[in-house]
Amino acid sequence: MALCVALCALMLALTLAGCAPDPDDAGLAGQPPEPVATINSVDGPVWLGAPPTAVTIDNETLDEISRAVVPLRARGCGPVSNGTAFAVASGLLIGAAHVIAGASAVEIDVVAGESATAVSFPVEVVGFSEARDLALLRTAAPVPPLGVDRGRLGAITAVLGYPAGASLEVSPARIEHYVYASGLWGDGTRRRVYVLAADVRAGQSGGPLVDQQGSVVGVAFAAVPGLADIGFALNRDELMGFLVSSGVEARIDYLGRTVVRAKPEELREVPNGRCALR
Structure with a gap:
């Protein structure tokens, strides 16, 4: 059984991002009024507050997201x-x-x-x-496909997924920080990720992090073992870069909108790694 925490060991060496393509998602949101946890990074502590108790997404939008x-x-x-x-x-x-x-x-x-x-x-x-x-x-x-947008520090969002393969759950989340994450095992892993105040659980790996308008702003993939309510999501740049490297036309237009065009039938099947990666 693959756990969301499977790759958290890679996430504990954090480097705060000094700049980012989007000015609203660079650096730190600051220390929350009542921090409940911290993660040590090479540039100092990363503070996290308690996850939000709810996220406001209208029913019609939530139905559309759920189908996707x-x-x-x-x-x-x-x-x-x-x-x-x-x-x-x-x-x-x-x-x-x-x-x-x-x-x-x-x-x-x-x-x-x-x-x-x-x-x-x-x-x-x-x-x-x-x-x-x-x-x-x-x-x-x-x-049906979902639209993709940029995330913003401090935004109230939600992680959608199927914990343990059961029913769909909507987990409220707040984007606390934008960081570079490096692997502890010297494997060269370096990802641009959001640190979330959220309860990300097994089975939600790969689920979208969506804003209140229903756009994808990240992809959930890990949590911190032993520390409750801390999750990680890849940001839009990582998602877009992956799509391009996989042969999909993905770009951000002059208005900042994400454009994805693809011909699935033209894409070739590729190897899917080793069981040891789980």
């Missing part, structure tokens, strides 16, 4: 590995690489028809990045 977020299962490395995936274009899903690493069969469940019956669809791996912990999955399932 699906449970992800991987088989072939012992116990079934559960995670979450979401659509970024017609026929293409984003998931966490560590959830599907080494798997011989990967599938999603999609609720179809008026009976609300879940139907399983196989997916093909057409993009895989161990360094970013992202996977691009091709599917014939009718999953």
Whole structure:
């Protein structure tokens, strides 16, 4: 079973980002009025407050998001590995690489028809990045894509996912900090991530971090073992860079809007790593 905490050891060596492409998501949001936890970084402590108790997303928007977020299962490395995936274009899903690493069969469940019956669809791996912990999955399932936007420090957001492969949960989250994360094991891992005041749990890896307008602003992939209510999400730049490296046309236009265009049928299947990555 793949845990959201599977890669947290990589996250504990943090470097605060001195600058970022988007001025609203650089650096620190500052010490919260009542910090409940800290993480030591090479540039000093990173403070985190308690997660928000609620996030305001209107029902229509939440319904749209829910149709675009699906449970992800991987088989072939012992116990079934559960995670979450979401659509970024017609026929293409984003998931966490560590959830599907080494798997011989990967599938999603999609609720179809008026009976609300879940139907399983196989997916093909057409993009895989161990360094970013992202996977691009091709599917014939009718999953509507979500828009992508930039995150903002201090914003109240939500992580959507399927803890333990069960029902969809919406976990309120606040973007506390923007950092570079380096691996403790000397593997050269370096990611641009958000530190979240949020309860990110097993099965939510690969789930979208969405703002109150329903746009994806990050991808949840890890939590800190032993410290409650601290999670991590890759930011928009990491997601966009991964899409481009996987052969998808992804860019930010002159108005700051994210544009994703893809022809899934033209993408080739790629290896999906080793079971040891889980």
